Amino acid sequence: MTSEIAVMNQRAVALAADSAVTLIDGGTVVVRNDQRKLYNLVEGAPIGVMFVGVADMMGHPWEHLIEYFQKKAKQEPLQHVRDYAVKFAGMLDNLEEFFPRERQKDDYKRLLASVYRYVFHLAQYLRESGGNERAQVSDTAILEEAIEHVWKTYQFREDGNVRRDLGCFPQGFGATVARNYADVIGELIAYGFSPFNLDKTALQQLRDIAVFCVIKDLFLEDVTGLVFAGFGSDERYPVVVTYFLSAIVGGIVKRAEASVDAIDNAVRSKIRVFADSEVTNAFIRGIDSNLERRFYGTMQMMMYGLVDHVIGSFTGVDAAKRESIRGQFRDQVLPQYFNTFHNMIGDYQQQTYINPVLRVLEIAARSELAETARELVALNVFKKRIMAQRQTVGGAIDVAVISREAGFQWWTKQVGG
Numbered sequence: 560m561t562s563e564i565a566v567m568n569q570r571a572v573a574l575a576a577d578s579a580v581t582l583i584d585g586g587t588v589v590v591r592n593d594q595r596k597l598y599n600l601v602e603g604a605p606i607g608v609m610f611v612g613v614a615d616m617m618g619h620p621w622e623h624l625i626e627y628f629q630k631k632a633k634q635e636p637l638q639h640v641r642d643y644a645v646k647f648a649g650m651l652d653n654l655e656e657f658f659p660r661e662r663q664k665d666d667y668k669r670l671l672a673s674v675y676r677y678v679f680h681l682a683q684y685l686r687e688s689g690g691n692e693r694a695q696v697s698d699t700a701i702l703e704e705a706i707e708h709v710w711k712t713y714q715f716r717e718d719g720n721v722r723r724d725l726g727c728f729p730q731g732f733g734a735t736v737a738r739n740y741a742d743v744i745g746e747l748i749a750y751g752f753s754p755f756n757l758d759k760t761a762l763q764q765l766r767d768i769a770v771f772c773v774i775k776d777l778f779l780e781d782v783t784g785l786v787f788a789g790f791g792s793d794e795r796y797p798v799v800v801t802y803f804l805s806a807i808v809g810g811i812v813k814r815a816e817a818s819v820d821a822i823d824n825a826v827r828s829k830i831r832v833f834a835d836s837e838v839t840n841a842f843i844r845g846i847d848s849n850l851e852r853r854f855y856g857t858m859q860m861m862m863y864g865l866v867d868h869v870i871g872s873f874t875g876v877d878a879a880k881r882e883s884i885r886g887q888f889r890d891q892v893l894p895q896y897f898n899t900f901h902n903m904i905g906d907y908q909q910q911t912y913i914n915p916v917l918r919v920l921e922i923a924a925r926s927e928l929a930e931t932a933r934e935l936v937a938l939n940v941f942k943k944r945i946m947a948q949r950q951t952v953g954g955a956i957d958v959a960v961i962s963r964e965a966g967f968q969w970w971t972k973q974v975g976g
Contacts (some may be wrong), residue, residue, distance in 0.1 A: 561596060562939040563609050563833040565788055565799045566932040567822055569964035571660070571925045572788050572797035574607055575639050575932035577940060578928035578973055580614050592954030598625050599959070599967040600632050600787065602868035607961050611784035612836045614764055617666050617807060619657050624954050627657070639791035640798040647785070648727075648802055651758040651806065651812040658807050667736075667773070668743050670806035670813070673749050673780035674709075674772045675765075681705040701762045702752070709779070710764040712772035727814050733770045735809060776815050779802050784833060789961040796822035796959065830935070838938040855901065862893050867878040869936065901936030925960045933958045 563576040580594035600608040609622040622794045628647055637643050651658075658666075682705035686693055693701065716722050724733075737744075745767040748765050757765075772780065788799040805813045820831050832839050841847045846854075921932065936956050955973035962968075 561611055561834045562836045562839070562936045563596065563611055563786065564836065564839060564932045564935045565786065565820070565831040565833075566829075566920065566928050566935070567788075567797045567799065567820070567831075567918050568828040568923055568928065569796050570923075571928055571960050572799060572822075573928035573932040573954055573958060573970070574786070575923070575929075575936045575958045577936055577956055578611050593973070594954075595622060596955060596971060597957040597959055598622070598790075600625065600628070600643060600647070600691050602629065603966065604634070604636060604789070605961050605963055606640065606787065606789035606791075607785040607959055607967055607968045608643075608647070608788070609714075609833075611786065613781050613783040613805075615805070616651065616783070616812070617658050617662060618810070621785075623824055624651070624657065634770075635770075636792040638793040640787050640794065640800050641816070641819070642791060644785070644787045644800045644802050647770045647787070648804065648812060648814045652727075653806070653810045655810075656811075657862055660810065663807050663810065664805045667740050668747065670780050670808070671740075671743065671747055671769055671772060674768060675747060677779045678702070678709050678768075679751070680703050681708065692843050694973065699755045699757065702755050703757060706757075706768070708760045710768055710771075711777045713768060713777055715845075723776050725776050725813065725815055727811055728809075732811075733810065734772045736770050736773050737766070739809065740769070747886060773806075773808050773813060776869055778805060778813075778815070780805050784791045786833060786902055789967065790963050795963075798822070817875055828917045828923075830916070830920070832935075836939050838942045839935045842935070842938060843916060844912060845908050858900075859893075859897055862897065863889060866893065925962060925965075926970075929958050933971065 561577055561579060564574070566573045566575075574597055577592075578596065578597040579592050580596075594614065596611075597609045598680065599605045608625065614620060616624060622741070628650055632646065632650055633858055637646065646839050665887075672745060682698075682702045685705055686696075686698075686701050689701075702781070714722055719795060744766055747769075748762065752762075769961065771777075782805045783805045785802045785804060786799060787802070788797065790797060799818075801817045801819075803815050803817045818828055818831075822829060830839075830843060832843075837848055844851075866888045868908075870881050870888075923931065933956050938958070940954075955971075957972055958970035959972075960968050
């Protein structure tokens with residue numbers, strides 16, 4: 560894991576990254592605290608890049624790929640930060656010097672195995688959170704439910720809209736994946752799912768997932784986040800663009816733009832938190848994010864339970880009428896009250912915790928942005944150390960400040976980085 564921060568106002572953007580990286584070799588987990596994650600992408604240009612998550616692409620560290628980009632790519636100024644992101648990610652396509660064709664099937668296998676593990680984790684969650692209702696349900700039924708959920712999630716967003724295909728792949732690429740990797744798909748399905756005697760529908764959904772996990776704009780697998788930050792030649796204020804990248808399939812790296820954070824006349828300061836930065840989130844928002852999720856989840860469960868208890872007490876009322884009232888409260892009344900409460904708390908957080916920090920950052924000098932970014936990462940390092948947790952966040956903290964006038968400047972840099 561890692562902790563990385565971008566702090567920005569109209570003057571500059573400060574980037575900070577710890578130097579811990581987690582390496583997994585079989586069952587052995589090793590944490591090193593000497594990995595540089597922050598770089599000047601183009602020498603002399605006000606553009607930086609950080610990586611978050613998986614520290615390599617098919618065994619090649621991101622620092623080597625960034626160095627290759629710096630040496631080989633034509634480094635003319637680009638108009639927008641997004642252009643740098645697009646150019647860097649595009650460089651990885653068909654780069655057989657690093658990613659030979661004969662090894663790309665292994666990368667697809669890693670991608671699909673990661674997604675199938677997600678299916679099993681979801682099934683376990685459904686079992687553990689289902690209470691007595693799912694206690695008597697077979698493992699096969701639970702697994703088929705998880706498979707169907709993932710299958711639907713790849714096709715539809717939470718709002719019901721159809722999930723789009725990724726633009727990095729040519730039209731009809733799904734058929735190419737199904738044809739060229741049929742043996743890998745069959746091998747992984749047999750290895751992971753054969754003990755459960757799944758029905759034909761679930762098996763077909765697993766084969767569909769094997770295609771969707773490549774072409775759909777959804778990343779359930781292990782990913783790298785690449786954070787591009789600074790100024791394009793046409794940009795007056797700083798911009799931070801985050802890309803997700805995961806595997807190379809058919810010579811093309813699976814990728815998508817995950818977020819864009821921009822400063823303008825309306826938004827004059829911003830903090831973007833990446834990866835294992837829960838203490839930073841708690842500082843900024845006034846509550847630990849895990850506690851917040853548990854609080855809202857428990858409250859929602861108790862509200863629904865209260866409705867069930869009250870409706871169930873009216874034994875003299877017709878059963879169909881009771882169910883009609885129960886459905887009305889569950890589908891309409893409770894969500895309305897819950898959303899109102901959620902918004903009230905959110906407004907309080909915004910006014911009490913978030914806005915005061917952002918107002919100070921609006922007028923902060925470059926040095927103050929750098930120190931803020933460094934201290935926010937240091938909070939997460941401190942928590943790991945003081946709570947005697949595995950220090951997946953730690954080591955030296957690299958900090959850079961990027962402005963239009965001064966370009967990319969190191970504030971602190973680990974020795975040898």
